[in-house]
Amino acid sequence: MAERSLEAERNDALLTWYRATARPFPWRSMRDPYAILVSEVMLQQTQADRVVPYFERFMTEFPTPRALADAPLTRVLELWSGLGYNSRAKRLRDAAAVVATDGWPDDVDGLMQLPGVGPYTAKAIASFAFGASVAAVDTNLRRVLSRWHGEELKPAALQAVAERNLGPDAAQWNQAMMDLGARICRPRAPHCDRCPVEQWCAGPGAYVPPRPQGRFEGSARQLRGAIIRHLVARPATFAALVESTGFDAGHVEEALYDLRTEGLVEPDGDRWVIAE
DNA sequence: TTCCGGTACG
DNA sequence: CGTACAGGAA
Structure with a gap:
């Protein structure tokens, strides 16, 4: 009973803050x-x-x-x-x-x-788009809800807690939570001093930062991106791709194999092209 | 669990 | 120069 009241007050404060400060993204006015x-x-x-x-x-x-x-x-x-x-x-x-x-x-x-x-x-x-009463749990909601509760919540618990907090306008609550996560309840250096729901929150400690990504420079992802950009501009032979990307032939070979498997590129005679 | 882009921010 | 990003698929 007391738990419901706490959540109700917190969601009221969240929605009041959101209505006053919502970021005006174009898709937010569309259905x-x-x-x-x-x-x-x-x-x-x-x-x-x-x-x-x-x-x-x-x-x-x-x-x-x-x-x-x-x-x-x-x-x-x-x-x-x-x-x-x-x-x-x-x-x-x-x-x-x-x-x-x-x-x-x-x-x-x-x-x-x-x-x-x-x-x-x-x-x-x-x-x-459809007005369904469902919680869209993204990385923002995961972080915010975990901090509210003072512990990292597993997916099933996250969904349950989110659904319990939804209220009558699910879309508005989802977007309010995302805005809070993006602007106030940020991963590092959260603005707790500006947070509209600080008095109902366990604090930022519960957030567990993701494992760092590998270096992008020289990575397969960089090579894949370079190949796609080249082929979007014009078809190219294997040799031309090796030349323009600056990667060695073995890595270019592997990247082309993966991109072909994913349906992004295909061979066309002696050249590579973006797939149909 | 790991991989998949590219950008902008402190 | 490290970090984080309105995730999804294999």
């Missing part, structure tokens, strides 16, 4: 499930501020699932260039093709069948 899908896939592992211009250009050129489904992958990757994780772009186009043919799945399980749509993105679409 079109396609627009939400595009934004959410772009937002996977990419800061929201950086997604905005990509989202605008993408929606202008591919305003509907059919438009995207019919687009050459080369053009899709061209508009994607700079966002990273190029497989997301192909999966997004593949998802658009499914939707253009079969229509939209009407629940979270159905949405998760779409390429590139996992637990988070499915719940985000269900909540933001």
